[in-house]
Amino acid sequence: MSVKGKAVNTVSTVLVVDDVPASRYALGAVLRRDGHRVLLAASGGEALIELDVRLRAGDLPDVALVDVGLPDMSGYELCRRMKQTPPIAALPVVHFSAAPRPPADRCRGLDAGGESYLAVPAEPEEIQAVVRAAARGGRCRSDAQIRVGRLAMLASAILDVQSARCLGELADAAATGTARLTGDPAAVFVLGEDGEIHRGLSRRRAASPVPDHAAHERVARLMRRVMSGRSGVRHTVVPAPLWPGGFFRPVGSAGPWCDGLLEEAGLVLSRLRDGRTLVCLATPVHQEGPSGETGHMVERLAHATALAAEPLLRYEEERHVALTLQRSFLPAQLPELPGTNVVVRYEPASSHAEIGGDFYAALPTPAGVLTGIGDVVGHSLDAATVMVEIRHALRAYCVEDPDPGVLALRLDQMLQHYHPGVTATMCLSLVDPVTGRTRIANAGHIPPLVVHDMGTAAYVDASGPLMGIGLGLERPKPTEVVLARTDRLLMVTDGLIETRGTDLAVSMEQLRVAAAGAPRGVAALCDTLLACFGREREDDIALLALRRTG
Template sequence: MTAPSDTWTIASAADAARARALLARLTADAGVPALERARFLTALGARLRHGLAEGGAELRVTADPGGCLHVALHGPALTEPWQRALVCPSPVTGPLPRPAAVDDIGLAEALLAADEDTTAVLTGLDETEELVEFHREELHQTNQGVLALHAELEAAALAQRELLDAERTARAEAENARRLLTFLANASAVLNASLDHEDILRRIPELLVPEYAANVDVWLLEDEGAPADGRPAATVAAARTGRPQYAGPHPGELPGVDDLPASVLSPDRPLLCLPLGARTVQGVLTLTAPGDRFAPDTTVMLLEVARRAGIALDNARRYEQHRDVAEALQRAQLTDLPSTPGLALAARYLPATHGLNIGGDWYDAFPQPDGSVLAVIGDVTGHGLRAAVIMGQLRTALRAYAVEGNGPAGILTLLHRMLLHQQPELYATCAITRFTPGTPEVVWAAAGHPPPVIRGPGGEVRVLEAKPGIMLGVPVPYEYEEHTVELPAGSTIALYTDGLVERRSAGIDAGIDRLARAMEALDGTEPADLEAAADSLLKPMLHDAEHDDDICLLLCRTTEPTEPAETAEAPAGAARTTGS
């Protein structure tokens, strides 16, 4: 099928008007939308005017069977042809009309139709403007919302930054508080770990320098060798008022601390003068600032350190006073060993390595009216002054009962009754041996005490395995029994308290075996020199150097009656006691 086509010559304005009017009718009949039709006709009119200005042109119109209308304008003077294609909802059929068919009435109708198209276009424009205005308002509202959202986001970001800063500050403060509390706990443990006055004074600067102070001075008020002359005025004020003092170029404004002018002794660095002690002022701790100031939190910690250091110093002072009393009492209880023909004696006393160095262990040896000698070893349960006092009472009562002529078993029975009557709920152990010059027999009795260990003249060692009686003071009636053992001249019997043989890591039987081996290992000269034998026995028994209980050791060696005793020339009190 051949597509309708025609070529129109445009030589005048009338030709152009008729061609435009004809195409307006064709496109309207073909159902081309008004807006698209108006755009096409406006562009066509402009090209027709341009073609007329150039001397004329030819307009070719072709109706495509597929529903498209093709329009092409070309002329000799046009540099390039103008072409357009319109999609027609209603295809153009049949031959195309000629422009000559359009008369004046057709032109008038085309002009009026063009107004209708213009009206439709303007109506569309009005609707578009309304839609644009609606979208413009919508966009404005959106912009306002975006601005508000940006403002909210900025405020939220600022609040988040403030929260993060506050969290960092809180974390830093918490970490600083944790560090200060940790240091305070460690410092308190260090200060309270010692009961030595000088040791505590030495540790205070070690704890504080250089992190918390550039220099530390401790002034004890009871120290007569350190007068107030030459000390900062703030230190003297702290000692006088009992209040912490701060002396610096600028006020410190520290919690709980009074401000004073800068010290002439330290004009550049502030001083912090803290009273030592909780109940009474024992001295002043003067600290030179490690920098240009003391931090408030650090100051609070230093105040507590000074308080605890004062308490530690007070505890050390009280401990030293109690220790002096205890040592004096202990020395009073340890008497000289007697010098008796036929019997050599040597003793050692070691206080416990912990506590007040005083307990209820004791030894004694004294002659009886019949010429025999009683050697005694005993141990009162517990430690401290009470145990020492009870030990003294038992020792005195024992001597009194012995003077009355009682043997070892009778003495223990009387001591048992006395302890039951005077000191209920207090117990003691005791072993008594009686040596009679000129006889090889030794009579002994024990009340809950570790068994004696004997080394014969030839070096053989045996433990007296006879079952001891109950401890003194156990609330049951009891009569103690005596045992007799052969002890030829040159034999050594060891009496001892459980502190020598008992350890936490091992039972007492293992300790007794160790003592027996130590006695067996004595060389040939030591049994004759009883003092050297005592020292040699203590070395293997105390190799760990730490013992929780007092230790007593009493060595008795039988000799021929004509042989002088080894302890006759030296007072026993000085050599018998060994410090821890």
């Protein structure tokens, strides 16, 4: 439709607020001839009720044409109230009056938040043009607000992706961000150079069973085929026969996006020019398809995900090498320890944490069985390297003198001399398998726990300063206890029980209670404690349990 040669952009809904029935009818007729839908209200109160109803229905008008002289409140007051309600605030308001108004009154309408002022009676073309202009301005502001909101959503998704600590978290964050941008369920796949695939699903889907290994392999083959020898960002649509079901919604579930009803899946894939990681953001394809702006934002998220994936992949590879090296430093098999049964357990920290310096030792000596457990402070390859030096020094020193007090002093001096500034905790025990006489020296470590078969346990009163602290502090003499044949001596590193925000004394008491109630046997004791405390820990865990057999 056109008016005097000027095309009407779109059909708008106009709310006319006027207490004079004839005026309402006339304005409504003029606007309807221009192709608009018209809503009528006789007062400010009626207008607010109509707007509230429309807001709840998600169908707000595009323009409000408001008389300044309403019976219950002025048109300026109505405008102020509308602009104080965030969802309605973007609605353009055009004030009008059939009575002559001074310029100051017209300014009041603009100051109250109105977009324009119209003096009536006016030519129908002028009324129509003013309403069209107000509607265009409102649409521009609304589009800008939507665009800003979507850009903020994209920025938040990219921040979540960049904050991921491992490839699994990265895939989950990217899937959640993709789902928010598109409004559809999403699945994200990160494929490393070694062929390992990491999958993330949007939150509304994550709690349901997921496809099996074969389905993931099909996705990996599709990703390689689409990006074979290519880099950058690419789009493709995969028909349903080639796309495994169950990633977007559980197979057999009800709803418009069930995999059984989908014909195809849309993929956005990204790989950096020199990158080794391939990223795929997958969403269901429906009839309307994503808008160009949404597709562009998903592209940017895919590129950001590929950027974030590269260092995480390198870190996981380096961590795997470091963990392999660290495990090689620790004895895979304990030596023969006459008269005792010794069991050790070692668990590295969860996959996103750095390697640490936890270590254990069990050595036969002429004076008995020497056991030790400790932790070099810090999480790095350097900490693991210092741990190795301490273990080798312990093996060398105990040949000359296995007394725990002497060993703690010599190891402390070695650490201060060769690694100034590095500190470590350590607990050493020398057990005579025949008599049960046990000498214990502690250097800032959790003291050993003696677990009795009758369901009780108690910590040995053994303490001392950290090794490497270098303050000239004297080391107390070793503590002596006698282990019965039914007693078990338990030594652990703090990674087993230390929890951020929980006092260590509380955690130690929880450990004591759990150890007292554990099944008999050294292996059962260690396995029970790992099951109780050892899940998703931020630090490495080492345990050593000993029992006399001689």
